[in-house]
Amino acid sequence: MLKKRIAQKLASHLPLSGEEIFQALEVPAHENHGDLALPCFILSRMLKQNPQQIAGEWAPKLTSDYWEVEAAGPYLNFKLNRPLVMEQYMSSNRDGAGFTAAPNIGQGKRVIIDMSSPNIAKPFGIGHLRSTMIGNALYHILRKIGYDTVNVNHLGDWGTQFGKQIVAYLEWGDDAAIAADPIKAYLSLYVKFHQEVENRPELELQAREWFAKLEAGDETALNYWNKFITDSKTEFQRLYDRLGVRFDHVLGESFYNDKMEAVAEELEQLGLLEESDGAMVVRLDDEGLPPCIIRKSDGSSIYATRDLTTALYRHDVMGGDKLLYVVGSEQTLHFRQIALVLERMGKPWSKQLQHVPFGLMRMNGQKMSTRKGKVVFLEEVLDEAVQHALLKIEEKNPDLADKHEVAEAIGIGAVVFGDLLHSRILNVDFNLADTVNFEGETGPYVQYAYARIQRLLTRAELEYGQQQADSTTYSFQEAADDYSWQLFKHLVAYPEALAQAAERSEPSVLARYLIECAQAFNRFYRHQRIFIENSSERTAKLELVKATGACLEEGLHLLGIRTPVEI
Numbered sequence: 220m221l222k223k224r225i226a227q228k229l230a231s232h233l234p235l236s237g238e239e240i241f242q243a244l245e246v247p248a249h250e251n252h253g254d255l256a257l258p259c260f261i262l263s264r265m266l267k268q269n270p271q272q273i274a275g276e277w278a279p280k281l282t283s284d285y286w287e288v289e290a291a292g293p294y295l296n297f298k299l300n301r302p303l304v305m306e307q308y309m310s311s312n313r314d315g316a317g318f319t320a321a322p323n324i325g326q327g328k329r330v331i332i333d334m335s336s337p338n339i340a341k342p343f344g345i346g347h348l349r350s351t352m353i354g355n356a357l358y359h360i361l362r363k364i365g366y367d368t369v370n371v372n373h374l375g376d377w378g379t380q381f382g383k384q385i386v387a388y389l390e391w392g393d394d395a396a397i398a399a400d401p402i403k404a405y406l407s408l409y410v411k412f413h414q415e416v417e418n419r420p421e422l423e424l425q426a427r428e429w430f431a432k433l434e435a436g437d438e439t440a441l442n443y444w445n446k447f448i449t450d451s452k453t454e455f456q457r458l459y460d461r462l463g464v465r466f467d468h469v470l471g472e473s474f475y476n477d478k479m480e481a482v483a484e485e486l487e488q489l490g491l492l493e494e495s496d497g498a499m500v501v502r503l504d505d506e507g508l509p510p511c512i513i514r515k516s517d518g519s520s521i522y523a524t525r526d527l528t529t530a531l532y533r534h535d536v537m538g539g540d541k542l543l544y545v546v547g548s549e550q551t552l553h554f555r556q557i558a559l560v561l562e563r564m565g566k567p568w569s570k571q572l573q574h575v576p577f578g579l580m581r582m583n584g585q586k587m588s589t590r591k592g593k594v595v596f597l598e599e600v601l602d603e604a605v606q607h608a609l610l611k612i613e614e615k616n617p618d619l620a621d622k623h624e625v626a627e628a629i630g631i632g633a634v635v636f637g638d639l640l641h642s643r644i645l646n647v648d649f650n651l652a653d654t655v656n657f658e659g660e661t662g663p664y665v666q667y668a669y670a671r672i673q674r675l676l677t678r679a680e681l682e683y684g685q686q687q688a689d690s691t692t693y694s695f696q697e698a699a700d701d702y703s704w705q706l707f708k709h710l711v712a713y714p715e716a717l718a719q720a721a722e723r724s725e726p727s728v729l730a731r732y733l734i735e736c737a738q739a740f741n742r743f744y745r746h747q748r749i750f751i752e753n754s755s756e757r758t759a760k761l762e763l764v765k766a767t768g769a770c771l772e773e774g775l776h777l778l779g780i781r782t783p784v785e786i
């Protein structure tokens with residue numbers, strides 16, 4: 220990274236370490252103040268001088284081939300020697316590939332990412348969609364910077380509602396309707412149960428009996444339950460396939476059934492369990508939080524019991540060093556409780572448990588309710604996005620060979636990018652027409668810049684053949700104009716964007732970076748002639764183009780977005 224290199228070089232001139240300088244260096248708001256600025260306040264205590272004096276005295280002492288330095292008030296402003304810096308970078312990053320080299324921040328540490336996690340026989344909600352996309356992006360970004368990432372789909376496949384579901388299925392189940400649209404059919408059965416139980420309280424009793432049978436491992440009950448699971452998974456899989464999302468593990472809540480007793484016992488032995496209205500709870504009064512219920516008065520477990528057991532399993536058995544939970548912000552309290560109970564249990568790693576919350580998503584101004592947000596509805600959203608994309612492609616490039624495939628990549632990419640572009644905690648207002656647009660801050664805008672780059676590179680290859688670009692074949696002397704330099708500065712910031720996105724569990728940092736990089740490229744492209752006679756200048760510019768292509772391609776893939784080479 221540019222800032223790091225310059226900081227290192229400055230460290231041999233100044234009484235500060237490279238790291239201290241790196242932390243202090245700023246990027247001036249205006250280009251004419253140089254590329255980097257060092258506020259001299261950090262030196263004033265040590266040198267017992269005011270920052271203005273320091274800047275004035277040191278400026279003449281800091282001469283180097285790498286920069287011109289100027290004192291401006293309390294700042295030292297550095298204007299970098301563009302051709303020199305660019306040439307050095309390029310020669311160590313042949314073919315642009317080195318631009319996407321990332322620092323090994325993760326050092327092989329295992330991060331387990333809980334993502335998607337829809338509920339069986341219930342609609343795949345918009346929250347699950349956001350969790351899937353954000354989780355998938357984090358999975359790839361963290362892996363890229365050296366973490367050993369493992370993702371888990373923590374399906375909601377257990378709980379008393381399955382007793383109700385069985386009763387409803389036996390009473391009113393219609394296999395043809397289920398085959399046609401399983402989730403819709405199961406949802407209406409569930410709704411019907413709640414209507415009917417008003418007049419027929421015995422249904423509630425039956426439901427409890429069925430759930431008890433299920434918990435006891437009764438074969439008939441298990442068969443019904445398995446059918447719900449198989450039907451739901453098939454539905455969910457269609458979405459995962461279209462989104463290009465895969466899971467290392469699909470472990471539903473039921474997986475922890477035989478592991479909860481041991482956890483309850485451990486809590487008991489530690490003296491953490493207390494009775495409250497017949498239930499067994501861990502009190503969290505000191506933290507001002509409601510108690511965490513471990514066992515209900517009827518002896519059954521709840522969501523929290525299962526999550527506590529899950530966290531222990533992920534740490535102890537799956538070897539997770541860090542546990543991420545990509546779940547809506549409405550569950551913040553739940554995850555605080557889980558982390559606190561683990562802390563009380565004396566697990567120092569409870570600090571490594573991290574809830575990654577996100578806000579709501581509205582579609583064309585409407586809140587997508589779970590009721591409406593059934594699988595079919597989410598698929599309709601994707602279909603509509605693809606439809607928009609197809610229309611745009613027809614306009615732009617009617618002769619494109621695999622239009623439908625490209626439209627699928629663009630439409631879905633638009634939805635994913637639109638979700639990831641804003642800080643995840645914000646509510647996303649989704650307007651499909653704006654999102655699927657080749658102009659503006661959209662996924663298709665970045666995808667289009669990438670396709671344009673591929674076209675340029677293909678042309679270059681046709682006209683000049685495979686070129687061996689090295690310091691003897693290019694020179695940045697003539698390719699150090701403002702547009703090339705701006706683009707170059709964006710390119711070298713790529714690893715920093717990844718590191719930031721990972722550190723803050725915030726894919727929006729990468730999405731924003733890609734927009735800015737594509738914009739810098741488009742400005743460069745508008746103002747530059749690339750196919751020129753002067754071969755060393757042409758090669759230098761083509762090297763920048765290649766590097767841009769490499770960053771955009773990898774960045775989009777990390778976000779889970781496809782990159783058609785032709786649009």
Ligand code: ARG
Pocket residue numbers: 333336337338373374375526529544546
């Ligand atoms: N199934 C839950 C829901 O739909 C989300 C589960 C999130 N993961 C977890 N470990 N609690 O609300």
